[in-house]
Amino acid sequence: MPPLIVPALLVALAAAVILVAPLLLDTYLVNILVRACFVAIAAITVDIMWGYCGTLTFGQSAFFGIGAYALAIMFTEYGFGTWQIFAAIGAAVAVAAAVAAFTGWLSFYPGSTPLYASVISLVVPIVLVQILYSGGTFTGSSSGLVGFESFDLEIETWLRLAGLGLLATAVLALVVMRSDTGRLLSALRDNDSRCTYLGIDTSRLRIVVLVLSAIVSALAGFFYAGFGAVAAPENASFAFGTNLVIMVALGGRGTVIGPVIGALCIEVASAYLANSLPYVWELIVGLALIIVILVFPDGLLGAVMRLVKRGRSAVATTILQPAIAATAVSNPDAVAIEVRALGKHYGSLAVLDGVQFTAYRGELLSLVGPNGAGKTTLIRCLSDGRERSTGNVAIAGHDIARLPPDRVVRFGLGRKFQTASVFETLTVAECLRVARTHADPPALTSRSATLALPPAAMSVVERSGLGERLDEEARNLSHGLKQALELAMVLSLEPDVLLLDEPTAGLTRAERQGFADILTTLARRDRLCILLVEHDLDFVREISSRIIVLHQGRLALDGSVDEVVNSELVREIYTGQHVSHAEVPA
Amino acid sequence: MSTMLEVKELASGYGSSEVISNVGFALAKAETLAIVGKNGMGKTSLLKAILGFLPAWRGSVRLAGKDVTRVAPHLKRKMGLVYVPQEHALFQDLSVRDNLRLGLLSDKDIDARFEQVGGWFPVLTKRLGQRAGTLSGGEQKMLIVARALMAKPGVLLLDEVTEGLQPSVVDRLSEVLVRVRREIGTSMIVVEQHLPFALSISDRYLVFKRGEIVDAANVDTDAAARIDEHMRI
Amino acid sequence: MLTVALDAVTTAAMLFIIAAGLLIVFGVMKIINFAHAAFLTVGAYAALVGAHLNLPWFLVLPLAFVAGALCGGVTEIVIVRRLYKRPLDAILATWGLGIVLGQLITLMFGREVQFVQAPISGTVHLFGADYSAYRLVMIVAAVILGLLFTGLLNGTRLGLSTKAVIMNEMLAQGLGVDSSRVRLITFALGSGLAALSGALITPLSSVDPNMGVPWLIGAFMLVMVSGGSLLALAGSCAVLGTLQVLVSTFVNPILGGLTIAICAAIVLRIRPEGFARA
Structure with missing residues (x-):
């Protein structure tokens, strides 16, 4: 049976239920359900922002309110009519998009924190509600706008439309979130900095998602107000924004269906219980929120799904294939890294001072020095234009200026972090596909069955044994395999320059040897320039073509392996094994 | 002589990878052991497994006769086990005096300890009044060791104290x-890479390789050569 | 003019008193306690009960503090302790607790707005203007609080341990500092302060089950801007509090209410780490 039949049947069933339900339910419940459907659509947008992209947002209510007021103001000022409907929809979409774009610009920039984005999302509805309060008769102030003429539809028709709208939104959200694009968003949530170092402009991506989800939320608000012929400040309030978050948290973040169930249940239950048990009902919601956060962090549906999933194992479906080879290296010995008078200061403390060197393609350059010598800081200054205090850095002939990492990466730089930095909840294939975002833009509605990798990444995948585990989640890999996966991800960028920070730490002897072979091949055959920070001097001696010694933030020595290993200076500052060699007669 | 610290068949690691296996040794009072x-x-x-920052997967740690395998790190410190970490071992923004004060559990005997x-x-x-972060590298290291000694430790664990230091220090x-x-x-x-330093102050040594002890003996004139053999392979 | 200046100073003082508890929790635990508003309300109701029982004011304040500290201690043990690694979830869980406490208070005391008499009533004649005496008390209270905290942090063993935990928790543990105890004490202290501030401001505002929420947002923004430093918090309260009073007086009170939130959002965009080291 083709895999799409079951979901298609479920959707058809849901549609049938929505069409029949109005005939069976009493008017009061139908009335509540219409509103609940629109609220559920807003909850889906919260789920996308929070459950998938990792930004806890209290601000989706603001966009809902913008939609509601766009309709209310238009119909109050100009009456009800065809052009007014379209003008109101246009206004709702435009204002919501503009506010979302501004909010996004405030919330997401290189280095912003999730907490800060949450803070901004709190401010937006508060500001909006105050503006509504001070809008006089135009916004109806604290009592909102009522008494305007609105759509004249049977309540049963409303429920059918609202239900189908909710169903369509949910299906669309599910399809997109399960597509390659959706996995990219989850990668953003799992590890924003890894995305940045894969050349992805994460801030822009987050802003785009926010704008789209704001538009959807505004449309939900638009019809909510159209149905009730009321727009009230509560529709835009911070309290409603937190209620949406509670619905998503209880239902199950990152599942789309969970938040829909959460929204419908809470809306219906509170409509019934708020009258009979006014305070107790909210008390129960508060308690439920605490318990769910503590015990079932992924919500009730998430907990159920985890139980169901437990028995199933991943079915291998992804097929590897070679990517069309990039153009051959034009100048195999070109300058790859050029560093001039590089300095990094924290206040008066100089971590790096006057560092200067040039590295060429095909070189395997090791960076050694005692702890605190500034090795990792140097790597950071090479890959992020905003890090250094003074001096210049050029990667493959491009001055990195003050550019953020995602731009530097596009000059041909790849950086592997010290601790394996992968996307924990994505499968191996998905991690690699995210790394190929620039070469193969991800599909918006489907998941690719094949994975095209450049030769270098392919050889790492095959040699490490990742090839057999493509459809396994990255968090289940061993430490060594995670390191290999991250290397393969970085190599998927087809970089000219590869920066590695202690890649062999914690690896077994066999894994280390494998790593050495891979690195040597990359330098010799693929003409990569590799800069390696490494503690293990034996490993360094074995694979390097040149060694740079860093000591107390200065470049102490730059020479061939023999020159460095036999240097007096190095013995003095790097009290490793060599000192004992020199001073203790064997 | 009484045994201060006794480690038996200790195993531990990160995530699923075991990084130390089957480690066992005993340390007598006033004895120095180089690793x-x-x-x-x-x-x-x-060291982290002995302290309890890494959970022990198997085996036991006994301090002055008491089983402390599952005792939290701060409680072991109260029992006289003091650790000098290799990295991030100073409160850079606190004064030298405050760093030293933190070496003691209370300010009671502070003056006498400052003196010694x-x-x-x-x-x-x-x-004493200077910010610790403004000291030179060697002075910072001395401060770290000095802070550990404030407590008159029963057992002192030193992790690579000589790294990056000038010979005079x-x-x-x-x-x-x-x-x-x-x-x-x-x-x-004394966990060390600097062999001459380690051997000059130790009574015995252990050679550690891939999480296991591969050699253990008393320090004598041939020790350096024997260890060198292990390091090469 | 003079009244506006005094309004600015007293507003800054009130903001400082309310935000201080939130700040120490954020400083030590990197967690925003959204139940702060509810603890503030608990303190306000403690003051209300005290007033009904005719307890003297100097007894009501410690009573409110203890009530808040007890709530905070239990909260830390039952909820917050499990969420240190999930700071965003901690916001939600403490918000849930805020809902629960708010509803419990409603069930016990009803929903209506109530008032507490100021212990010091009337006005003081100051620089040629008459000004509410109790508002001036706020300044004194803020100064005492600031000094107490500076003393606690810089002059005591607990303060030293707390600083050590903030700077490097693992190192502090290795030195024998029980960091979970430090956190418990910090959270209880912060919650106690929230309640104390609630009791202090009741004579100036009305008491109702949701009175804390409007304060929470302002305090929250101030804490983010000050980045965990008490001195920076005092500065932010002074600057943003003054701005708020100026905008409310000369432009529009509703816009005045937004001053802190908007300014703080923009300041944080430009300087994400706040002003801890400025």
């Missing part, structure tokens, strides 16, 4: 550690 081996062989992990420790590290007594440290042992009878474990 040598190349980087990345699990020496620091061993100040005698070992006179350079620090002139800089290394000499100063070994002098002080020898005096400490004589004056307050501290037992020590």
